[in-house]
Amino acid sequence: xxxxxxxxxxxxxxxxxxxxxxxxxxxxxxxxxxxxxxxxxxxxxxxxxxxxxxxxxxxxxxxxxxxxxxxxxxxxxxxxxxxxxxxxxxxxxxxxxxxxxxxxxxxxxxxxxxxxxxxxxxxxxxxxxxxxxxxxxxxxxxxxxxxxxxxxxxxxxxxxxxxx
Numbered sequence: 001x002x003x004x005x006x007x008x009x010x011x012x013x014x015x016x017x018x019x020x021x022x023x024x025x026x027x028x029x030x031x032x033x034x035x036x037x038x039x040x041x042x043x044x045x046x047x048x049x050x051x052x053x054x055x056x057x058x059x060x061x062x063x064x065x066x067x068x069x070x071x072x073x074x075x076x077x078x079x080x081x082x083x084x085x086x087x088x089x090x091x092x093x094x095x096x097x098x099x100x101x102x103x104x105x106x107x108x109x110x111x112x113x114x115x116x117x118x119x120x121x122x123x124x125x126x127x128x129x130x131x132x133x134x135x136x137x138x139x140x141x142x143x144x145x146x147x148x149x150x151x152x153x154x155x156x157x158x159x160x161x162x163x164x
Contacts, residue, residue, distance in 0.1 A: 020113070028095030031088050032096070034092070038084055041056075110151045
């Protein structure tokens with residue numbers, strides 16, 4: 001019997017799941033791009049970072065963001081910058097994997113995303129503790145808590161009788 005003859009149809013994705021998938025994939029793409037850019041910058045000769053960062057961002061090298069980023073990266077060795085780039089790239093792959101598994105409606109994907117999202121909550125709380133005036137941090141915490149609650153309530157939505 002072929003897969004399509006006796007298999008039950010895959011569950012439809014609700015708007016909430018679609019939103020989570022898009023959010024995770026966008027975060028994944030952003031971290032992958034950031035990782036690749038940082039890995040590229042790590043290979044540059046010292047003190048050429050402002051010009052290369054400006055070129056990557058498509059802005060003037062005298063922009064404040066370029067100067068701050070150059071100073072930040074200048075505090076690290078090339079190996080440390082490579083490690084930061086590799087970590088960002090790996091984090092991006094994990095976010096993209098979460099979104100992909102949810103889009104594929106794998107029965108354990110909500111659990112996978114619940115665990116990984118929950119692991120990110122303590123560092124977010126520490127960041128808020130250290131910088132309580134940052135509204136962006138509160139927003140990210142709220143989004144991740146909403147994802148956790150939503151997924152917990154709908155964690156078994158992809159399970160079929162044969163999925164266990």
